[in-house]
Amino acid sequence: MDVCPVCSESFAEPTVTGLCPTCDAAERMGARKPMLAITALIVGAIPFVFSMSNTRSTTFSRNGQVVAETVTGMDYVALGAGVLAVAMGIAAVVPSIKRNDGKGAGLGGLAVLLGVYQVLRGLYLV
Numbered sequence: 001m002d003v004c005p006v007c008s009e010s011f012a013e014p015t016v017t018g019l020c021p022t023c024d025a026a027e028r029m030g031a032r033k034p035m036l037a038i039t040a041l042i043v044g045a046i047p048f049v050f051s052m053s054n055t056r057s058t059t060f061s062r063n064g065q066v067v068a069e070t071v072t073g074m075d076y077v078a079l080g081a082g083v084l085a086v087a088m089g090i091a092a093v094v095p096s097i098k099r100n101d102g103k104g105a106g107l108g109g110l111a112v113l114l115g116v117y118q119v120l121r122g123l124y125l126v
Helices: 021-030 033-049 076-098 102-122
Strands: 053-062 065-075
Touching (some): 033 102, 053 076, 065 076, 065 102, 076 102
Antiparallel strands (some): 053 065
């Protein structure tokens, strides 16, 4: 019987990684997490290339002079991609923190920040 170096559980059938079947499956799933963070970054970058927005401009004037001008609108691609990037980034960060994986957590955190920026950009707040 072998002992898993991660959880100290004894197991009969060795795996390729030398871990117990539970830790081996978790390790293989963990290898995919940076890919989720990278995908979230790509989704968050889409609105820099493609945009679909709706704007409305209103001008207030008094005695023939412009007093105030407002522009309101929404960029639907930035809003949707931003929400998706935030969700995917969080889904990548949480398991990475549990595994003490700095790369996955850093990339996922960057995807969350990019997603928040895109949401703000989609609402014309930035």
